[in-house]
Amino acid sequence: MCRISEKVVDAILAKGRIYEVGGAVRDKYLTPPVVTKERDYLVCGVPYQELSKILSQYGRVDLVGRSFGVIKFTEFRGEKHDTFDIALPRKEISTGVGHRDFDVSFDPELKIEDDLVRRDFTINAMAIPLDGGDLIDPLHGMADLKNRCIRMVSRHSFVEDPLRMVRAVQFAARFRFEIERDTLAAIKEHADLILTVSAERISEEINKLLVRSDEPSYGFRLMQQTGLLKNIMPELEATVGVEQPGGFHAYDVFEHTMHTIDATPKVLQIRLAALFHDITKPRAKRLVEDGATFYGHEKTGAKVAARIMRRLRYSTDLIHNVTVLVDRHMFVTGVTEKGLRRLIRRVGQDLIFDLLDLRRADVVGQGKGGRTDDVDEFEMNIKAELERRPPFGLKDLAINGRDLMETFNLSESPVIGEILNYLMEKVLDEPSDNTRDKLMEFARSYLANRKHIE
Template sequence: MVFNIPIYVEIIIDRLEEKGFDAYIVGGSVRDILIGRDPSDFDVTTDALPEEIEEIFKDFTTLEVGKKFGTVVVVQDEGIVEVTTFRADGEYIDGRRPEKVYFSKNILDDLSRRDFTINAMAYNKKIGVIDYFNGKEDLEKKTIRAVGNPHERMREDYLRIMRAIRFAAQLEFSIDDSTFESCKLYSEHIATISIERIREEFFKILLSKTPSYGIRLMKDIGVLDIILPEMIKAIGFDQHNPHHDKDVFEHILCVLDKTSPNLHLRLAALFHDIGKPYTLTIDEKGVGHFYGHDKLGAKMAKEILQRWKAPNELVEKVRLLIYKHMTQHANLKEKGLKKLLSIFGEDEIFTLLELQKADRSCSNEEADIKDLLEREGKIKDIIENKEVYEKNQLAINGYDVIELGYKQGKIIGEILDYLLEKVLEKPELNDKKKLIEIIKEKFKLN
């Protein structure tokens, strides 16, 4: 295996070694190189103490972000590297962080405190891979296994339960039996972890190649009902509808897997039918209907994401996609498509269509998305032909209306809204002279 380590990382290791210290890349970067992936970042571990690290790199920009825990961040134009002293952790008293850390001169101490065997390897050019816990073997077996006693690892940091699920989902690995049982045993303690940290892991699970795998693991381990209790009612929920051959939960997971790894799209897929178990009505023929589930789902998604302290922009994007996902069944003419385009914009309209195509495809084996593909083509034509679908594309603007003698205020918006409606119906009206005639005819000056 060839370890192509970036020069900016090699500089750090070389300088530490020149000063008589041991230094290695460690953790996720070693794992990723061994499985043929490009690491997203590099961490270095060393027997140099934090003060010694700062002295060695005094001609660099350094940040004391985690100096208390032995970490000094070394900044270079090409990238930043966290350089951390070998350490052993003291007792974990809150299920999240050690009460104390003890600096060490032994790499084994440092690797022993890490979460999973695949993350407990180190490497440098002189020695090669250091692998005390058979991480390479677990990579080959595609297994997530805790370092040492899995009960101890989970009790130390309950977030490791979510991390086990996340790594399994991202790498498409299985969780070994003893580690799985420990995750399950301590799953209720996930409730003690900050929602921001849980959200970070959950979003990474959603962005994995097959997110349904991670969601199923969350369900089986027992954390789904803690993090997302609103989803539990969907599990096994019969839709009583001939157009659906899956229960609500299985349908949701199918839609998730059929969407591209775009966070707000994946979240919309996850929540798009979350309102169904709360809106079921059955008609005289025994057929189930879910009137208003899109509106309720949008409301529920907003509340859940706000509970998770997600950014407002993300919350609104997800809410709108869910709120409008049932427009797939509307027989929209060109005017209706333009209104939808006005609501979503030229990028997000195709995100909506992707959600709708996935939703339709996952309803049953005979599902047909031909009409949605035709709709997609019509929307592309509207955009390419630069047809008007929002007010700022009109051949007249608010200043023009004011120059006609209308006072600033609510009336200006009303006039432009009216003009847009007319142009949506008849695109040929988008001419300044024609629009002025329409204004004078409809809106009389006092």
């Protein structure tokens, strides 16, 4: 993402001071540096209304965070535009013992250091003056950055905002940092406070952990060790220590899940499916003579995955995609062309290759050095089938519901759907039957049999 332009910086510097703050500063000094998509700025010495007037000369100003002294500024550069958060320094005053008992106020006359010391971690409490001055680092965040260390800014950090505990885990996993001893102890002490944080804020951090980390398992293990996991996802906590005897797995269910997540592509729905794919193995486990069975865990797992995701306020579309992947993750590759077409139909063309990636990761997660040659061959067969463009959905049929209603004098009712689904099954068996005449023949036969049964 582009930086704010020099002309805007100069206009602000004529009245006060402007600093780059937040993750962009941290990422600049990481080894290796990380490309930052978002840039945040802090302005000192300029009142809120005056700052709004200055910025409005160069772009669009949205006062969406007025109560917190934040301006969302969109600067246009020809056909392109970039949006930045520009804030005034803030301070928080405790009004009680709870983590929500704080009054937040902004004051343009506060020093930059006063704002930085109220942030979450020392590595995020640095600022770069845009007038060319030296890095401002009141809490020695640069030293912690070089030592690859996550350190809270104060012992009150997690009481002030318990979400910071999940953020600590997320940062540790993303950057492969260690959480400093006192900070880790504070997370363990205050882990139950995470229950007071909104589900949307928690899921946002979990998403970052999943898609920005090469190995999300590092973060989930930290969550389990600190007590966060049992509060956020008790269903996943229940998989810890559940052994899988029988020779197919080197790890218990939790560790298998961790290895599976790490082996998936950095795609949110695939990694969420990996997280939940064996979530009900503890309840499905049945000991047998040569090990254990987990029959039906994919079906119950899909239901539990949906319940967890609804609890964490995920979107309906994402819940659908993840539950389909969980529900179908036990598919077999040794099927006929008819079976292959049915799998594509039930999973969907938009998810079928994600399902294959999940299977490959599942095999890696078993820890037995298993091969996925069968999945690779299956993928080639799927691609070949898709290229032949057979019908996979009702919209692909040569007739539709209105055709049925007109031909057989039917009114709109569930019977129309029954017939279309029957026809869909017929053409999955034999794609060449997808013609108007043939489908009408099948429909006539279906209706005749239905009347006979009635």
